[in-house]
Amino acid sequence: MASEVAPIPKATGMSRQTTEALTGYLFVLPFLLIAGIFVFGAMLYTLYVSFTDLKLFNAPQFIGLKQYERVINNDLFWTAVRNTVTYSIVVVFFQTWLALILAVVLNGKIRGRQFFRVAWYAPSVTSSVVISLVFIWIFQSTGVLNYLLSSLFGWAGFQPVSWLTDAKAHTALPALMLLNISTTAPTFMLFFLAALQDIPADIYEAASLDGAVGAQQFWKITVPMLRPIFLLVIVLGTIGTLQVFDQVYIMTAGGPLDQTTTINYLVYDAAFTQSKMGYASAMAVVLFVIIFVLFLVQRRLIGGEDQNAR
C-alpha cells in the first residue's frame, strides 16, 4: 500500500515530507504494537499484578504492598538473591577475563585463527537445554569430571563428588558457574577480538619504542582501549547471569537444599507451578530493580566520561 503513495514529488495532495512521515510510522507500527503489548504493556501489567492477589485466572483484587511484604519476609527469597548475585559476580568476573585472554591469544601471530574462532564459538550455538543435559552427565559421580580429577589428584586423596547433588560439599552452584563461564566466554571473546583488531598498531609500536613490554602493554594500552567493550560485556553478562534459569530448571531444580535456587527460578516456580502470579510478579519487579540499579552502577563505574557503550 505504501508503494501507491507519492510516486514522484509532483505533489498530488500530500507533500513528500508528510508521505515520508506517515510511511515511517506505518513501517514501525508492527514493532510498536508488539513491543507495546508484550514488553511495555506487559511490564506495567506485571507492576499492577504485583499489587494484587492474582493466582492464575481469578479477577485480581488490589491488596497494596502485601505481596512485597511476603517477598521480603520469605527467607527463601533472600537465599535466592544471595545465590543469584554470587552467581552473577563470579561468572561475570571470570567470563569477562577469560574472554579477553582468549581474544588476545587469538589476536597474536598464529595460524588457523579462523579455525579456532569457529571451534571455540561452536558451544555457544548449542542450546542451554542440551548443554545442561550433557553436563548433568559430565558432573555425575561416575562422570568424566570425577574421572579426570581422580586421575590427576587421586594421589592427594581426591574422592569423586556428586557435583550437582551433594549438599554438604556445596558444589552445585560452583558447577553451574563453571558451565556458564565456559559456554559464554567464547561469545564475548568475539566482542573483544573485534575491538582488538581496531586498536591501531602504531600505538603498540610507540609503546615498545618507549620500552613498554608484554604485560605493561596489556595493562597500559589494551585494557584501557577496550573500556567501552568491557562495559558492554559486563552489562550484557550481568543481565544474562541475573536471569539464569534453564540450567537450574534442568540440572538441579534449585537443589540441593536450595543451594542453586535463583530469583528467576523462584519466579517461575511461584507463577507457573504454584499459580501465585501476584507474588511472582512482586519478585519479578524486585529482580528488574536489581538489574536496573546494577546497570546504572556499572555504567557509572566503567563508562567514565564515555557514556556510549559503542
Added chain:
Amino acid sequence: MATRANIQTGTVAAPRAGAESPGPGFYVRQIVRYVMMAVVTLLLLGPFILAFFGSFKTTAEVLAWPPTLLPTQIRLENYNDVWNVLKDPNGNSYLPRWLFNSALLSATVVLTQLFFCSLAAYAFARLRFPGREAILAAALATLMVPGMVILIPKYQILNAMHLLNSYGGIILPGLVGASGIFLLTQFFRSIPRDLEEAAYIDGAGIFTTYWRIVLPLARPALATLAVLTFQGVWNDFLTPLVVMNTADMYPLTVGLSFLKGQFGVFYNLVLAGSMFNTIPMLILFTIFSRFYVQGSTYAGVKG
C-alpha cells in the same frame, strides 16, 4: 585461509621488533600459545565430543566407571529408540513431532523478523518522522527488560487471545524484535544513499525503494539476522515451556527436558535425543559461521 589470517595479523598488535628477528623467546611463546589453544579447544569441545560418542553407547557403558571414550560397539539403534520411545495415545512418536514444531516455529519467526525488522529499520535509518529517535531509544530499552518480568503478563495476554498451547503463542510475540531492528538499522545507515535517490527520481515509491533496492543490498545483514533468530527460537526453552502445555506442541528443547524426566536412567537415549537439537544447529553454524561471527558482536543480544 592461513595466509589471510597472516595478512590480518600484520595490521594488528604484535610488536614489530619480534617479527623482524624472531629470537628463541619468540618460539617459546609461540609454543606456549599453541599448547594453550589446544587445551582450550579440548576443554570447550570435549564435553560435546564425549556426548556424541556417548549417544552410541549402551546404557551400561554410558554410565560406566571408569568412563570410556569410544563406544565398544556403535549402537545406531539408540537413535531409532529415542525416535520412538515416547508416543502419543494414537501411537505417533513425539520426537519427530518436536523436531517439526521446532523447525516450523524457527522458520516462521525468521521470516516475520526479516520482514518486520527490516521494515522498521528502514524507517529508522532513512525516513524522517517526528519522534523517531524517541521510538528508537524505547526500542533499545526493551533489550534491558528481563524475559521473566514480562512472562507472566505474556501468559495472561496469550490466554486472553486463546493462543496458549498454539504456534501463534510463540510466533506472535516473536514477530519482530529490537535486536534485529538495531542490527539492520546500523547496516542500512552504512549503505550509500545514491541508489535510493536514483530510484526515487525514477518514480519509485518508498516501499518499492525499500523492497527492490535496499533489501537486496542488505543480504549479508539479513543473513546474519536470519541465523541469529533461527538459533534464538530453535534453542529457546523458557517461553515454550510456559506457552505450550501438551507434549504434542513442545518444541525439541522442552521435549528433551521432558524426555530426561521420563527416561533419565537411559542416558544414552537422552544424549542421542540431544543430537537432534545440536547437529542441525552445528551444520547451520558451519555453513554460515561468517554471519554468526560478525552478527553476534553486532547485535549484542541473543534472540
